[in-house]
Amino acid sequence: MKRGLYPAVGLAIIAWIALPGCRGYSHHFAMPPGAEDVETVAIEIFKNKTLYTDVEFQFATALQREISAKTRLRIATRGKADAVITGSIDSYKHSVLREFDEDDNDEVARYSCVLEVSYEFTRLPSRGRPAKVISSGRNVRRSAEYEVASNISETDARAEAMWKMARKVVSHIFETW
DSSP: OHHHHHHHHHHHHHHHHHGGGGGOOOOEEOOOTTOTTOOEEEEOOOEEOSSSSSHHHHHHHHHHHHHHHHSSOEEOOGGGOSEEEEEEEEEEEEEEEEEOOGGGOOOEEEEEEEEEEEEEEEEOOBTTBOOEEEEEEEEEEEEEEEETTSSOOHHHHHHHHHHHHHHHHHHHHHEEO
16 A cells, blocks of 8 residues: 555655746846945936926836835935936827717827836946946837726826836836846
């Protein structure tokens, strides 16, 4: 009887070892090469190249929240930070995606908010080391859409586009697979 027990135990051990590999791909957030010692980051208000007001402040807030939620970094002022994120909001477009054509009223049915930014993540000079750009992105684009008939407004769609962009920037800088 003991002879039947050993294969079952062996099979259970093999299954126990193999199961974690069946979970699929995973990712985590880590400091990029050259910034392993960075503990604090300053987020400067991005230069606003658009005609829309306050998008730079909305984006800075979204970026701070995303960094706090997804990384081990603490947010600090530039004078007390190990690194800084700078950049520009290159464009923000609010455009019509679809119109109703009932009775020739030309009513708008769906809008899109598209945000485009450029950024740099720079390790600031310290301990005799010069400043160094660790990561950058140009013309990174994210969008959010909303229906006129829904309870979502342009303000809500803009906030969603800002959050998606902040998530993308943090992912570009800190995510590893």
